[in-house]
Amino acid sequence: MLILGIDTATPQVSVAVGGHEGVLASTQSARGRQHTEILAPSIEFTCRQARIELAEVSVVAVDLGPGLFTGLRVGIAAAKAMAHALRVPMIGVTSLDLVAFPVRFTPRLIVATIDARRGELFHAFYRQVPGGMQRLTDYQVGTADDLASEIMASGEECLLVGDGALRYREVFEGMARVELVDEGLAYPSATSLVQLAHPRALREDFVQPWELAPLYLRKPDAEANWSTRNG
Template sequence: MKILSLDSSTESATCSILDENKVYGEITFNYKKQHSTILMTQIDTLLKSMKSSISSIDGFVVSKGPGSFTGLRIGAATIKGLAQGTSKPFVSVSSLDSLAYNMAYTSNIICPILDALRGNVYTALYKFEGTKLKKLTDYTVISVEDLITLLKSKNEPVTFIGDGVYKFKEELSDKISNVKFAPNHLNLSKSSSLGELGLSLLKEGIEDDIYTFSPLYIRKCQAEREYEKKMEKLKND
């Protein structure tokens, strides 16, 4: 089963084509958020480089988040359009699952962190049991201080991965013992990693509905929060 996978949940825009046996190609661009203008170009370049067409793709995988609200909407719209246009299935996979899968098969707790601004991160905790990635906690947005407290209570070696590493590495190193950090090339969201997880789901017959799927935002966007704050202020005036 040949699939096309894309992830636009972070600053990195990435797409790949793979099947059960190998990754045929992957394009990743990690410089500013220009997802709306480069994603389709990346997909077209990848297909042309393989002397192939979108009709050769059997299914699609997209990141459902958490991450950039705008990036997630662009990714969802792109995959929905491709799935509808080709009448092929698609499935979504969490960006946090994908990052954790980059660290196969460490024995440490894996803690992917994506910067959620204002001292917060999107995260979940994982461990590998054999070749299976097991999620230990639910997806959440949490302050770095509370995350440090949580990990200290686990009292186990932990490996951090994701774009939040660049911002919080010093603080995490100072306050948590027995900690490791993924190398730079693994901190990038990888559509190939996302694709492998999604391919397994598609082969099991698991897919998303084009009409009901929406990204995993975890929290409300800034515009919604500001609107609610404004409404609350008017109510109390």
């Protein structure tokens, strides 16, 4: 079973291919918001590096968000089109789960964050459990100060990961018992996407392309601005 993972929820475009042997190849590229131009060549390059044909893919996994609206639309539309063309099922994973996944072995409380723009960030809390990690809260959007208050209220040692925490570093760096993960793990990756999707694929925990929907958490900027002007 080969899984193609596509992640375009943030400024980074990430593609990976893998299966029971692990991740065979992956690529990451960050060039502003040129998701449309980058994605197709990234998929082609990743398949070539993995020495597979696209027709060998049996599952398409995609990041559902939250994240950049344009990026999410590009990635999810491309993933759906590819799954439809290949006649294979899909798996969706949220970007906050993907951000938390690489640090799942820490005994500390994990706080995954993604820059939501407009002075806000997306976030969720996780904890290590046997065999992986467990999400403790809903996916949320709020200010850095709001998140800092939640962290303080938890009274626990915390590991903050993601570009949301780095964007508002000044809010969190002075907090006791809080550590920020460096920029190497700032974005969700297709490598984590393939790794998280694989056990679900083995359980046949699939969705059909028409059933898969993005997780936005709030209105797009253009829609919000229109609502404000016409309030």
